[in-house]
Amino acid sequence: MSLQVEITKKLGNFTLDIAFSATDEILAILGASGCGKSMTLKCIAGIEKPDKGRIVLNDRVLFDSAAHINLTPQQRQAGYLFQNYALFPNLTVDANIGVGVKAPAAAKRQIVNEKIKEFYLEGQENKFPHQLSGGQQQRVALARMLAQQPQLIMLDEPFSALDNHLQWQTEQQIRRILDRFSGTVLFVSHNRDEVYRLCDRAAVLDHGHIDFISDKHSFFDSPRTAASAQLTGCQNISSATKIDAHTVMATDWQLSLTTKAIVPDDIAYIGYRSHYLYPATSIGDNVYPLRIKRIIEDSFSMIILLANPDNNSDDAPTIRWKVDKNIWQDDYHQQQIVNIGFDPGKIMLLSK
């Protein structure tokens, strides 16, 4: 069971040009909005037609521009969970779930009943979608998708339309479903935490290109490009130049930093996660005096915006430092100079 995708499609101001393959796993496609994530899923589902390329699902050719094969969405058997669920507003819950079931009436009845039970929709069978809560609507959409027994599941930002407290519940629900599904699951999201919790591997889509695919641990610990680093939640990214094998110059911040890893020749950026900065008592290796530009209170942490003291202007490039409120001591103030250290082992060396 596998999926191979290799497609190009010209979109407004960039070209979607992606190639990847997936086995029976949950592959996340991470990307900022407008990077072509949804378009990729739509091409695989057959809703949109790529300009060129080839899509193969479980040895079945879904699309091949060279051989002029282009199966209709109906023939592809690819389950697609839409961001807004796309339930049929004029059909009841029961009818919605039954739409994709190709079976004689009695067997169909049984499948629909099973799904209604499995997704805790008992008592809702005769209601219309607009009479349901957001969470219930999503369960109907999931039940509808699974009732057709798809060979591939594609989830397009499945949690984005839900309230915070519902997101967690639904995530658990989806986890249970995905555990039972034997096939490829593509999961499109811009939320790194969701991806980390749910997926095996992650791919980063940036301006129509897949930057790279890796298992989630190496992806989050050592992203290779600035775009990936940003998507994994790294907020401090500076352009950088190599000085020697273990030293880089962070040109935005005007700081030279020692690194544990060997600096590659093609380094373009460095990244540093905001919670890895630490206050130091004295200036030393990788410890610099920095000016506090601003202190912002977040829900569970304090965010301190730092800048190089040599640059007094208001738009000086900032370094974000995140401190948990539990350990926050309220003895900092604006314009104060503090000694801040960078851990050489935590500096991410990024290419373009």
Place this chain on the structure above:
Amino acid sequence: MQLSPLIISLQVACVATIITFFCGIAAARLVLKIKKGQNILDVLFTLPLVLPPTVMGFFLLLVFGTNNPLGQLLATFGIKVVFSLSGAIIAAATVSFPLMYRTARGAFEQLDINIIYAARTLGTSEQWIFWKLIVPLSWPGIIAGTILAFTRALGEFGATIMLAGNIPGKTQTMSVAIYTAVQAGNRQLAYQWVAIICIISLITILLMNYWSNYQKRRQQREVKL
């Protein structure tokens, strides 16, 4: 007062509306389905709305006249369009067609496209999508288009008089009867027909508004449940 113009008008308007209903929906579906030439078709389908009805009537005369292949073909089957009731129906249907086509198309375009995509990924046929999703979900728009088309067909004058003429008891509709009455200096009769047309049109529009309010209230009630 002869009642035949009222009966002829209602006959013409009803049959023309039925034709327009199906043709308008089919045309809207066709235009949204094809990938190339959408604009040309749209212009063609909208033309009867912008051209003067007499010009439309003239074109219809050209097409259905017995000097032309189509007219001759129909004549061999004993069907005569020019100066006949069927001519009045064709004229009314042609002129009211763009109203149905435009409103139906507008209603289809307003649907959430993801609903249609979702149906496709679920393996449903295009027929099913059209009849079970698109049409029911566009129902308010389709009804509005039908009513507009009906009132337009009921009041049709220019193309009708060109194609069907003004034969009392055969092709003389209410609009044509008013014209004839005024020409003959029979003000009394003209007033009567004007009053009848006004009443029918008013009732139709009132019914349409009542119906759309009812729909809105029903939706709100359902949301509250």
